[in-house]
Amino acid sequence: MGKKAVRSYESLSGTQQRERRKRLRQAADYIGCPISAVASLPHTASTTTPADLLHLPTSIREQIRTVRGLHIPSEKRMIQCKKALADTHGTRTGTFSRGAYILDPIRFVTAVAGASALLVVGGDAGGGHTKLGITYTVLDGCTRLQTFAALLVYEGKDGWEELSRLESPGLTPFEGDSAEFPHIFAVLQHLIDKRDAFLNGDWPFINTLLGYKNASAIHPCPICIVSHGQLLRTARYRTAADQHSRNLQQHALITIIPQRIVPTPLHVFLGISNRIILEAFSELLGEESVRSVLSDIKTVHTAGCGGLSDLFDLNGQEISKWLKHDCSTKLIAAHAASAGASAAGSASAGSVSDAKKASLSILSQWLQQLHDCLMRKTVWDADDIEAWRGVVSDIHSHWQVEAHSNPFPKLHMLHHTVEFAERYRFLGRASEAQIESFHRSFNSLFHRHHHNLSRNIEERLRRSLADSALRAVQLFAPKQVAPPPWPPQTNNKGPPTCPDRNRTRDQKVRSPSLYQLGHPVGHEVFPSKLSHILLLHTQ
Numbered sequence: 001m002g003k004k005a006v007r008s009y010e011s012l013s014g015t016q017q018r019e020r021r022k023r024l025r026q027a028a029d030y031i032g033c034p035i036s037a038v039a040s041l042p043h044t045a046s047t048t049t050p051a052d053l054l055h056l057p058t059s060i061r062e063q064i065r066t067v068r069g070l071h072i073p074s075e076k077r078m079i080q081c082k083k084a085l086a087d088t089h090g091t092r093t094g095t096f097s098r099g100a101y102i103l104d105p106i107r108f109v110t111a112v113a114g115a116s117a118l119l120v121v122g123g124d125a126g127g128g129h130t131k132l133g134i135t136y137t138v139l140d141g142c143t144r145l146q147t148f149a150a151l152l153v154y155e156g157k158d159g160w161e162e163l164s165r166l167e168s169p170g171l172t173p174f175e176g177d178s179a180e181f182p183h184i185f186a187v188l189q190h191l192i193d194k195r196d197a198f199l200n201g202d203w204p205f206i207n208t209l210l211g212y213k214n215a216s217a218i219h220p221c222p223i224c225i226v227s228h229g230q231l232l233r234t235a236r237y238r239t240a241a242d243q244h245s246r247n248l249q250q251h252a253l254i255t256i257i258p259q260r261i262v263p264t265p266l267h268v269f270l271g272i273s274n275r276i277i278l279e280a281f282s283e284l285l286g287e288e289s290v291r292s293v294l295s296d297i298k299t300v301h302t303a304g305c306g307g308l309s310d311l312f313d314l315n316g317q318e319i320s321k322w323l324k325h326d327c328s329t330k331l332i333a334a335h336a337a338s339a340g341a342s343a344a345g346s347a348s349a350g351s352v353s354d355a356k357k358a359s360l361s362i363l364s365q366w367l368q369q370l371h372d373c374l375m376r377k378t379v380w381d382a383d384d385i386e387a388w389r390g391v392v393s394d395i396h397s398h399w400q401v402e403a404h405s406n407p408f409p410k411l412h413m414l415h416h417t418v419e420f421a422e423r424y425r426f427l428g429r430a431s432e433a434q435i436e437s438f439h440r441s442f443n444s445l446f447h448r449h450h451h452n453l454s455r456n457i458e459e460r461l462r463r464s465l466a467d468s469a470l471r472a473v474q475l476f477a478p479k480q481v482a483p484p485p486w487p488p489q490t491n492n493k494g495p496p497t498c499p500d501r502n503r504t505r506d507q508k509v510r511s512p513s514l515y516q517l518g519h520p521v522g523h524e525v526f527p528s529k530l531s532h533i534l535l536l537h538t539q
């Protein structure tokens, strides 16, 4: 009986060629020889793994597959990868009324932040959704990058009533390593108690979580017991027994020592900078001058609709633009043009007094120093701390004279930024800025990629959360998935030709799966994949 002739590869259809390649890969796995060691084969040269593609939506992957010559893993392998990660990295998600959450947050946190020297729990509302999660660092070579991962998200604001709903028995049952925790705050408390996590968020969120009244209370600070009438002073730190401005109707959802509360560097920076630009500069050189300079840098500008207070506050990028484009100098020119137009012929038209120029210079310097110190991600040394202490002292001493306004709570928080930096030698890397970035990426997932589920809010939130969780573990995912069984279990064409075909089933050498081996989670970083995370958080 003659041997059946094997058709040449080139004569096969696309499907048949794919099947032939699959059998070749299976044979290579079986004998333990990587296909790349044999030759550079155009159709098998791709080393793209399913984990490499986790950050791309299905529609994009389908578009890539339409490109001749580009070969990426099939959707079937993508699903296998996602299912494996759900077990190994805790990315499985569930839903509750108007919300979604990660079913095993402890395993997930271990996977993404197990090797992180920094762990911060926190949350914020943005884009109509409140997120609770963790901020942590990942290493890209010698560079630390900060990122935020959500553990739970729900539709609504971050007020006490909505947050405390999450304590309802049975609302968010956890599984696996997290099965013992009755609600998300128990998980966050565990991270604070056992992983020495910090707490971040904006001022109202932190006060709400800790059971204090809001920032307009008599004792507004969550860190110390300073009085609202003496905000520029320091005061002793709060103790567990203190009742200063405690909200007796709203119990604390978590507890933490004051030293581990991150003193809201982003919001302090935004709050004071906006006061300087929108109020102090307007007081000095007029609203019109400020408005005309802002028109060049403001993303959404509402000129002509009332006073500057009607403008949305400037965001971090806009304030950075202000500094980069030296808008403080432009203000003087704008003031000259504005005054010249309104008082043509007057001898004093457009002139700016030396006193005003001096104030403008001081306020502009403060703006730059606030930006450089509160937003810096690097380690602080002793000189940095002393310099910053000097700046804060200067701002406190001269605020009312230079800014023509009364002290407000964020000026007080500057004290705590000095203390925090002195105690831990970092500040910006623990800030709430990463949560703000997460809002943008989550909104993109929610409104663009899962818009087709608009009637099912829970499922839409769950899929958006699942995608963000998979992106978070992408760095730590194994580089390969388990090879298919050998011989193929459903092959009705007989076993493929293989040098070891005479072995019995028990003798066959299998390539062990990384999952089966209990691949360690959270301790391996693949820097080449960091760009995906960066892309995600800079969208």
Ligand SMILES: [Zn+2]
Residues within 6 Å of the ligand: 221, 222, 223, 224, 225, 226, 412, 413, 416
């Ligand atoms: Zn304080």
